[in-house]
Structures are given as structure tokens and as C-alpha cells.
Amino acid sequence: xxxxxxxxxxxxxxxxxxxxxxxxxxxxxxxxxxxxxxxxxxxxxxxxxxxxxxxxxxxxxxxxxxxxxxxxxxxxxxxxxxxxxxxxxxxxxxxxxxxxxxxxxxxxxxxxxxxxxxxxxxxxxxxxxxxxxxxxxxxxxxxxxxxxxxxxxxxxxxxxxxxxxxxxxxxxxxxxxxxxxxxxxxxxxxxxxxxxxxxxxxxxxxxxxxxxxxxxxxxxxxxxxxxxxxxxxxxxxx
Amino acid sequence: xxxxxxxxxxxxxxxxxxxxxxxxxxxxxxxxxxxxxxxxxxxxxxxxxxxxxxxxxxxxxxxxxxxxxxxxxxxxxxxxxxxxxxxxxxxxxxxxxxxxxxxxxxxxxxxxxxxxxxxxxxxxxxxxxxxxxxxxxxxxxxxxxxxxxxxxxxxxxxxxxxxxxxxxxxxxxxxxxxxxxxxxxxxxxxxxxxxxxxxxxxxxxxxxxxxxxxxxxxxxxxxxxxxxxxxxxxxxxx
DNA sequence: ATGAATTGTGTCTGACGGACACAGTTAAGT
DNA sequence: ACTTAACTGTGTCCGTCAGACACAATTCAT
Numbered sequence: 001x002x003x004x005x006x007x008x009x010x011x012x013x014x015x016x017x018x019x020x021x022x023x024x025x026x027x028x029x030x031x032x033x034x035x036x037x038x039x040x041x042x043x044x045x046x047x048x049x050x051x052x053x054x055x056x057x058x059x060x061x062x063x064x065x066x067x068x069x070x071x072x073x074x075x076x077x078x079x080x081x082x083x084x085x086x087x088x089x090x091x092x093x094x095x096x097x098x099x100x101x102x103x104x105x106x107x108x109x110x111x112x113x114x115x116x117x118x119x120x121x122x123x124x125x126x127x128x129x130x131x132x133x134x135x136x137x138x139x140x141x142x143x144x145x146x147x148x149x150x151x152x153x154x155x156x157x158x159x160x161x162x163x164x165x166x167x168x169x170x171x172x173x174x175x176x177x178x179x180x181x182x183x184x185x186x187x188x189x190x191x192x193x194x195x196x197x198x199x200x201x202x203x204x205x206x207x208x209x210x211x212x213x214x215x216x217x218x219x220x221x222x223x224x225x226x227x228x229x230x231x232x233x234x235x236x237x238x
Numbered sequence: 239x240x241x242x243x244x245x246x247x248x249x250x251x252x253x254x255x256x257x258x259x260x261x262x263x264x265x266x267x268x269x270x271x272x273x274x275x276x277x278x279x280x281x282x283x284x285x286x287x288x289x290x291x292x293x294x295x296x297x298x299x300x301x302x303x304x305x306x307x308x309x310x311x312x313x314x315x316x317x318x319x320x321x322x323x324x325x326x327x328x329x330x331x332x333x334x335x336x337x338x339x340x341x342x343x344x345x346x347x348x349x350x351x352x353x354x355x356x357x358x359x360x361x362x363x364x365x366x367x368x369x370x371x372x373x374x375x376x377x378x379x380x381x382x383x384x385x386x387x388x389x390x391x392x393x394x395x396x397x398x399x400x401x402x403x404x405x406x407x408x409x410x411x412x413x414x415x416x417x418x419x420x421x422x423x424x425x426x427x428x429x430x431x432x433x434x435x436x437x438x439x440x441x442x443x444x445x446x447x448x449x450x451x452x453x454x455x456x457x458x459x460x461x462x463x464x465x466x467x468x469x470x471x472x473x474x475x476x
Numbered sequence: 477a478t479g480a481a482t483t484g485t486g487t488c489t490g491a492c493g494g495a496c497a498c499a500g501t502t503a504a505g506t
Numbered sequence: 507a508c509t510t511a512a513c514t515g516t517g518t519c520c521g522t523c524a525g526a527c528a529c530a531a532t533t534c535a536t
Contacts (some may be wrong), residue, residue: 004420004421004424005420005424008424008428012428012431012432018512018513019502019503019504019512019513020501020502020503020504020511020512020513021501021502021503021511021512021513021514022500022501022502022513022514022515023501023502023513023514024513024514024515025514025515026515048491048492048493049492049493049494050491050492050493058515058516059515059516059517060493060494060516061494061495061496061515061516061517062514062515062516064493064494064495065513065514065515069493069494070493070494118359121356121405121406122405122406122408123406123407123418123421124421125421125424125425125428126425126428131428131432131435131436131439132435132436134436134439135435135436135437135438135439138438138439138442139438142438147445148441148442148444148445148446149442149445149446149454150458151438151442152442152443152446152455153454153455153458153459154458154462156403156406156455156459157399157455157458157459157462157463159402160398160399160402160403160406160459161395161398161399161402163402164397164398164399164401164402165394165398167359167360168359168360168361168394168398169361170360180361182242182243183242183361183362183363186242186243186246186363187363187364190246190250190363190364190369193250194250194369197369197370197373198369198370198372198373199373200373200376200377200380200389201369201372201373201376203386204376204386204387204389204390205390206386207385207386207387208386208387208390216387216391217391217394217395220388220391220392220395221391221394221395221398223466224392224395224463224466224467224469224470225395225462225463225466226466227465227466227469227470228461228462228463228464228465228466228467228469229462229466231462231465231466231469232461232462232465256481256482257481257482257533257534257535258480258481258482258532258533258534258535259480259481259482259483259532259533259534260482260483260484260531260532260533261482261483261532261533262482262483262484263483263484264484286522286523286524287523287524287525288522288523288524296484296485297484297485297486298485298524298525299484299485299486299525299526299527300483300484300485302524302525302526303482303483303484307524307525308524308525
């Protein structure tokens with residue numbers, strides 16, 4: 001497809017308006033903002049160029065005057081939805097507290113824009129905001145004795161946990177009338193039918209359904225990751 | 239959509255063949271196997287009912303005699319591609335070695351079927367194989383003093399890391415002629431242009447591009463997670 | 477032998493991303 | 507002032523997608 005150079009230009013290039021020709025009635029920022037709110041409201045699958053154009057009061061093909069294609073548009077949506085990276089300079093408690101706050105902010109953002117997880121996938125051109133998030137995460141680890149590669153791997157590990165959890169808990173299915181209620185009923189039915197084959201899973205499900213749930217999983221994973229990182233930092237400090 | 243009951247029936251139900259009518263020329267297993275190899279070869283996006291049917295030498299609509307829709311087919315593909323869970327009973331070294339092997343096996347499977355990560359998303363009906371993988375992972379932690387919820391969160395944490403890394407490294411883009419070569423050139427160009435805004439990121443990229451890469455990230459994350467889990471296990475053992 | 481159930485097929489629909497030509501608008505160059 | 511080139515928005519068209527539906531052919535139970 002070779003969509004990467006155009007995406008990089010849109011994300012990082014300067015918006016030099018041409019001089020001749022009629023003034024554009026739309027703006028790329030406006031299109032991206034409308035697309036984001038539409039994806040937030042109805043999911044990424046419901047976002048089509050046709051419906052987006054109708055929402056803006058224009059025809060579908062007019063959008064292609066602003067973006068070369070849908071792929072580039074979603075790349076812009078991603079970076080805009082991420083928003084500016086948080087400022088962690090005021091956080092006391094060293095790298096651990098800073099990265100904890102960083103992870104929670106990212107989690108909040110992914111809850112606000114669930115489709116981001118589906119878009120921020122695979123090798124891609126990072127935008128200014130995504131790069132700033134990465135920068136902030138890496139900077140939080142600058143005081144430790146970790147190498148550059150280790151710091152990068154650490155940030156990847158944390159984002160992977162946050163994003164993976166967001167992907168599992170906020171994926172489509174929230175629009176159906178009985179989203180996880182019916183699913184839970186089906187799964188417990190299956191597990192009781194096959195309790196002898198999956199004793200551990202049945203027990204874990206039974207004990208987990210009584211306790212709270214997903215926020216616990218987020219904090220649990222972060223605590224384990226930070227504990228493991230702390231051990232490595234302590235080892236490097238010797 | 240209400241696709242969950244049908245999916246559960248296909249995944250867990252017994253294949254009772256009706257008695258009257260012509261014998262089916264195809265089988266669901268055959269369709270699923272062909273779909274898997276096609277998704278392996280050309281990616282999930284290239285898998286359409288039309289092309290799948292052509293590969294099988296039948297018309298598109300004939301497939302709908304075997305599966306109610308594409309969603310149910312992908313659910314079957316997922317469980318079939320996961321394959322049987324590994325046997326960890328022979329692994330020496332306690333829960334840590336067992337879970338390490340478990341994670342590596344999962345990693346290998348995701349490398350073989352990269353599209354699995356895109357399918358195994360969100361709340362869904364788990365199939366027998368997926369359930370067996372979960373069961374095996376939970377069983378590896380049975381010796382520790384962790385609660386059921388903690389064991390579940392631990393397995394979720396590990397799978398999240400493995401899957402997240404697989405999603406980032408094996409996503410589409412492998413089909414283009416200059417997959418990550420061009421991307422890397424673009425990103426380094428951007429980073430050198432904005433080195434003052436992202437000093438940590440620029441340094442980390444520079445030092446990371448010289449070292450090996452993704453397999454390191456996998457082992458790095460696993461080591462940190464296991465270290466963190468070991469601390470919790472030790473705490474519970476007191 | 478007859479009728480019901482089941483399979484594979486052909487045709488059709490609505491939605492999708494996107495190519496392309498065209499008319500209208502604006503500013504630069506003469 | 508006038509021409510001309512560049513740019514914007516629109517309408518039309520294409521190929522592909524998942525799926526609905528009716529129909530003919532096949533097979534078994536009665």
C-alpha cells in the first residue's frame with residue numbers, strides 16, 4: 001500500500017495551505033474530531049466514510065480531498081485520541097509512582113476511546129502524541145540504572161498489559177442488549193458441564209465472579225510488573 | 239447479533255448429523271482447516287467467504303450450510319488454531335519453569351497463526367482448546383498460595399504480554415515489499431528531526447536498533463512478571 | 477412409491493472503500 | 507481586466523464484501 005510516507009507527512013508535516021483554488025469548507029482537524037466522536041459512540045466498525053461525510057454534511061468523496069484514504073484518517077484519529085502525554089514531574093515516589101500514574105492515565109484514555117486498541121496495532125508510524133507518551137514513560141525510568149533497551153522493554157511491557165486488558169474488557173459486544181450477562185450464563189453452563197475437565201478454571205471462575213473484576217486485574221498486573229522491575233533496578237544499583 | 243449461543247453450540251455441541259437429505263460434500267473441520275491455512279498465508283483480511291469457497295471448489299453460499307456466519311467460523315478457527323494445551327507435567331522447576339514453557343508455546347502458536355490475536359479479542363465464548371490452555375496455566379500455579387482470583391489475574395497478565403507482543407510484531411505490513419525497513423527509515427528520520435523534543439525516545443531507539451529485538455522483549459517481560467509473581471508467592475508463603 | 481428434510485446453487489441486496497471525470501471557485505500572471 | 511492554472515466538492519461508476527432467499531436435486535423414512 002505504501003501508506004506510510006503519506007501518513008508521516010500528515011502526522012508530522014506542516015499544514016501548508018495552497019494559495020489557489022476555493023477555500024476548503026472543511027478542515028482535517030474537524031474531520032478527525034467528528035470521526036473520533038463517531039467511533040466513540042458507535043464503535044470503529046460503524047465508522048464509514050459515507051456516514052462520516054453525512055455527519056459533516058458533505059459527500060463521501062469530499063473527504064478524500066483531505067485524507068488520501070481511510071488508513072491515514074485512522075492514524076490521525078489515533079494520535080488525536082491519545083492526547084498529550086501526562087506531566088509526571090509533580091509525582092512523588094520515584095519511577096514507580098510515576099509509571100503507575102502514567103499507566104492509569106493511559107487506561108483512562110483507552111476506556112474513553114476503546115477503538116484505539118484496535119488501531120494502535122502492528123508496526124506503524126508513530127504520531128507526535130504517541131511519541132510523547134513513549135518519551136514520558138521512558139523518562140520516568142531515567143533515574144534507574146537500566147539500559148536504553150531495558151527501559152524500552154519495560155515501557156512496552158506496561159503498555160502491553162494496559163492495552164491487553166482494555167482490549168479484553170471494552171471490545172464490541174457492549175452494544176447488544178445482554179452483553180456479558182448472557183455470555184457469563186453460557187460460560188458457567190459450559191464449565192459446570194465440563195467441571196471434571198477444567199477443575200481449575202471452574203474454581204477460578206466461581207471465585208472470580210464473586211469478587212470485583214477488571215480494575216483488580218489492572219492493578220494486580222501493574223503491581224507484579226513494578227515488583228519485577230524493582231528487583232531489576234535493585235540489582236543494577238549494586 | 240446474538241451469535242453467542244450458536245457459537246457455543248458449534249464449539250461444544252455434539253455433531254449430530256441429520257438422517258434425511260443428501261450427504262454433505264464438505265465438513266466443518268475441512269472448511270475450518272482451509273480457512274486457517276488461508277489466513278496463515280494471506281492474512282485475516284484476505285479471508286472472505288467467496289475466496290474460501292473457491293479454494294474448496296464450491297460456491298460461497300454452500301458454506302452457510304455449515305456455519306451460520308463468518309463470526310462463528312472465525313470462532314472455530316480460533317479454537318482450532320490454538321490447538322491442544324501443552325503438557326507441563328514433565329517440566330521441572332516449579333511454577334516458574336512451567337509457566338515459562340507455557341508462554342513460549344503460546345508465543346510459538348501466535349507466530350504460526352498471527353491472525354489469532356486479532357480474533358481472540360473481547361468477551362467471547364471460549365472453546366475447548368482455549369479453555370484447556372487456561373486450565374493448564376492455572377494448574378501451574380496451583381502449588382502456590384495464591385487465591386483463585388490472583389491465579390486468574392496472573393495468567394491474564396502473562397497472556398496479555400505474549401499476545402500484545404505478538405500483535406505488535408506480526409501485524410499486517412509483512413506483505414509489503416519494504417515492511418519495517420521503510421518504516422524504520424521514516425521513524426529515525428522523524429526522531430532525528432525532533433531529537434530535542436524526544437531525547438529519551440531517540441536514545442532508546444538508537445540503542446535498541448543495534449541490539450537484537452523482539453525475542454528479547456518477550457523474555458524481558460516474562461522475567462519481570464515472574465519475578466513479581468515470585469515476590470507475591472513468597473509473601474503468601476509466610 | 478411418496479413425501480419430507482437436507483444440500484448445493486444462482487440471484488439479489490445493501491454497504492463498503494475508492495477511482496475518475498467534471499463543474500464551479502479562487503488567486504496568480506499577463 | 508482577462509486569462510489560466512490550481513484547487514474544491516460532487517456524481518457516477520467499479521469491485522468486493524456478508525448475507526437473504528428461492529429453487530432444484532438428492533436422500534431417507536414411511
